[in-house]
Amino acid sequence: MNAARVKQAALSAGFDLAGVAAALPIADGEAYLDWAHRGWGGRMSYLTDHRADVRMDPRRLLPSARSILCVGLVYNGPQPYSVTRREAELGWISRYAWGEDYHVILKQKLEDVASILKQEESFEYRVCVDTAPLLERSYARLAGLGWIGRNTCLIHQRLGSWLFLGEMLLSLDLAPDTPPPDRCGTCRRCIDACPTQALVQQEGRWELDARLCISYFTIELKGAIPEEHRPGIGRHVFGCDICQDVCPWNRRAASTHDPGFLPLHEAPPLERLAAITPTEFRDMFRHSPVSRTRYAGFLRNVAVAMGNSGLPRFREPLSRLAASDDAVVAEHARWALGQLQSK
Template identity: 40%
Template sequence: MASSGIANTDKLVAELRTRATALGFDSFGIAPADARPDLPEKLNAALAAGWHGDMAWMEETAERRGSPNGMWPEARSVILLGINYGPESDPLAILGERSLGTISVYARNRDYHEIIKGKLKDMASLLARRSGAEVKVFVDTAPLMEKPLAEAAGLGWQGKHSVLVSREFGSWLFLGAILTSAELPADSPHQESCGTCTRCLDICPTNAFPAPFRLDARRCLAYLTVEHKGPIPLEFRAPMGNRIYGCDDCLAVCPWNKFASISREAKLRARPEFERPQLADLVQLDDDAFRSLFAGSPIKRIGQARFLRNVLIAIGNSRDDTLIPLVEARLGSEDALVRGAAVWALRKLAPERAEHLRLAYAAKESDSSVLLEWTGDI
């Protein structure tokens, strides 16, 4: 190993591992900053195929995203840390309960950025004090490809669903990274261990995987319900079912999950109100109530309009006639995204009622996308 100016790196790494455990991290590993020279080519191929959808920032930051050294040339090592957020019960169990909304497991807790960032800063501060090296902390908020780097650091491997899989914790790890100018002893990379299993690919409700280990975000419900800003494309509305934020199908069926242990850290336990939320309650949220309910949650970031879009699509899939008045109440929403989703939901639940109202609402509708919803020509 090249000299990094640190007298005893093994002792330092042992201290870092001990501190990581004390802070509640479940996984720890180190990789050289240049451990994945294959990433720029893979990233550029995905961008060229358009799999990033309308996440333009991925293309804009491609040069930095492809390599830690592209973002910070002085980086020599990357410390990857993971916290298990595995659910206490099968998150797919409520998909058949059509009056409920399904929220992805990761969003049922406090925003994971807040959970992890302070812990990473604690770790980085310790490293800087002991080594005199420079450090930078990342929690999914900068162009750093944490999952392949975590694979290089031995935390697990990227499964066929593209998510990191751990032998100990299955598909449920929040990841954070510390880049440092210190050259630290690296852990052995983890070998891909999916074998012939294709459960994650087979269960996808929208066929979002063009091939194993490849994800087309444009077809992924996790992307469509969170990142996508416009109306949900028609072909994906019925497959959404009652998923109102994210999609856990491919994670939840991973056979490695059976080895996952539940994190005992209280702040990673799901908020009860997010486990079985009633669609009837959610569709009535005004902006203030939305902000209050989802304070401290990643859901708040998508805003009320996109969230109501998702809820209304779920209501349209619910077959629950009792929700029709609540849908009609959203036909006059100020936001076209909400109005359009309300029209679709009404046409699914009560097509005759929708036709009865069509002329009155369409006559005063100024948004072309909502007009298409009324005519069914989308």
């Protein structure tokens, strides 16, 4: 079987992009270890524990691996970007979490690709989407899917950066693709737009200090959000899209053709979110990436967003959250009340 056939099978299974990289260690691995050792992964221990070393060689995930099929799937829709939604009463859920959980959708499609190809030849494979210790963006770049922008996202010249990535490690020997040129040029819009200055230059290239990123605070960080970082979070209740919203390559970004990514939750009113019960939270976000924050983490984020809204009418729902049994939610709500008071 050759690389063209494998990529064709990926496109016929519904992926927007497909390319091949060799299943070998890569130079970005060193930069990754530096990043992890510098502590820029914050408390995401799954990035910095023994799994940091696993990331150095894809053959540690599948010893027989010779090639990596890298795929991209667009999740974007025609809805306006967060930087244009100014309504103070609305929270912002980031674009990637509006629909169903992408892990499930991409894994199923990759299994479909394996089934198609298995009819023609037998091989070993392993499917990865997000959670495996693999440098997904780096391999996707090597497989020709796009370049890595200063916002650290993989960008495709025609489709933009609203892409999920997935991989299939394969025991097949396939001809690798070549990475495209970096097309950021002299632009630095993402760097200037980031409200928390999380994009930092490090030895000539831009990296993300996750400890400053809104996406990290609102999705990954458990417990209290450091007070000094709360104002920068604005009205984000799950993730952040700003450094992609402002990217010129997303001005005419493609829209998804996958019904699973049709938006269910976009910019919900904060007042409604502050009042949801645990059962409503489960029902609303059962199949969505938002479930990762869990109920209390989500209410914590809603409290911060209300505190940053400047709207006095949020005092009442915040007073209710301040009486929460969850100490973290209650403390963030008290902080938010203080913010509204000081305004």
